[in-house]
Amino acid sequence: MEYEAVIGLEIHSELKTKTKIFCGCKTTFGAPQNTHVCPVCLGLPGVLPVINKKVVEFAIKAGIALNCTINKFSKFDRKNYYYPDLPKNFQTSQFDLPIAEHGYVDIEVDGKPKRIRITRVHMEEDAGKLVHSGNTIKDSSSSNVDYNRTGVPLIEIVSEPDMRTPEEARAYMEKVKAILEYIDVSNCKMEEGNLRADVNVSLRAKGTEKLGTKAEMKNLNSFKMVENALTYEIDRQEEVLEDGGHIVQETRTWDDGKGITISMRTKEQAQDYRYMPEPDLVPIVTTDEQIEAIKKTLPELPDARKNRLIKECGLSSYDAGMITNSRAMAEYFDEVVNKGADPKLAANWIMGDLSKQLNAEDKTIEDSPVAAADLAKMIKLIENGTISSKIAKKVFGEMWKTSTDPEIIVKEKGLVQITDTGAIEKIVNEVISSNPKPVADYKNGNAKSIGFLVGQVMKASKGKANPGMVNKLLKEKLTQ
């Protein structure tokens, strides 16, 4: 039977506030264990949590950017469950009146656009961090708990089950990350757990509507993990169904090292969160004016920016998509272009040599040793004929290594392109006289052999001859 996967994501994103959601403890990552805790976030008796204003503002901002309706009346609820990372035995979250609902984001996979609906965006507190005594939770006789992360503000973005492939799930998560980065509400550092996804997946016979039984994989904190875990889980479920078995609704952990998902049964029996209104926090009422004011603070979002690059800079949809995927990359591109470089050349260099080097050295665009202004200068040197594209690669390599101004590199290394007709003519003549066979071939109608001759001239000039001029001169000489 042919199956179709039905995938939904719950993305948790830590908000970049200075303090926790309900108390004044710091949110900075990497502090010594249990030093950013107080009676409120430890859930000691008799304390009164008060919501951080910034959290509400950021959540509304995210809701608007994700095309949601903002609920003008919103409240907090207690989600009850027992787990050692949760000191109060309930998570303060939102149940029936989340801050935002009914949104969407548009994604594109293999050139095909698709709209993924967003069910809701709600505010909640993060849980603590468990350090297991063994390698995994399964072979640990005890665990240690650090509550520094407890109470760090989160928004949870819940999608409808609109994705059908691991690639779509990845594209959706990338898009959400880009949007959160653009609106500057989260650091989105996935390696620090700023952005993590719980992934739900079930299978159904292709062409049918009824949803199958799903399995959930929690806390996937990289795009690759999301894609790999889904690919594995879809295969596993297909195998179970093909063998006549049925899927058990459960939480499974993704073992990244082994590349498999494993069933995880906790001591808690049937999950029953017993949501109840949080009596310690009062409702949040937002006005149209406040929503409008926040809307005005939104920057140009990834989709709008992408369309601008297509329209104004003539970039392809693919290139524009790649560049606008990260806000820092898009800003770098804009700066190169604003400094006068040709947009298409700028896109080629950023996505080509620059990205290649960044990836090779595991750097982000923010720590690129090649400043945007210098890349613009180098591109202008190509545009005005001072250097050829081939020499530019050498210049770029030097810029990467030494962060030097390209004009200085070109001058010091004597890389200026030879545009002096006399000088080029001299080399052309030498090449013609020392390569009688290709010359004869060309004269006998094999137009291709001119390529070899051009190559020889470029080689003799150490790549410095202007290729256009070489071509033109060779053709003139050979048809004389």
Added chain:
Amino acid sequence: MKVSKKDVENVAVLSRLKIADDKMDKYLEEFNNFLEYVDVLQKVDTENVKPTAHVLPLQNVFREDVIKPSLDREKALANAPEKENGYFKVPRIIE
């Protein structure tokens, strides 16, 4: 009877309470009494009553995003039944 013995057992597990066997019948009866009372409440006409999200007439109580000192770690861990290297130590989590 509206709730069964099993329901009472389940609520006890969710509340982390142990119920002695000889108390079961007593709790079962009390549970049902509560629920019967809820049935009475359900009969009240609430057609024109707005849902209450909070019992106090308050809304939008916010805190500025300003850092306050945290607890000393020694104090934070003072009541922990077990601790290790500045962590709260807990027994095995899953079966």
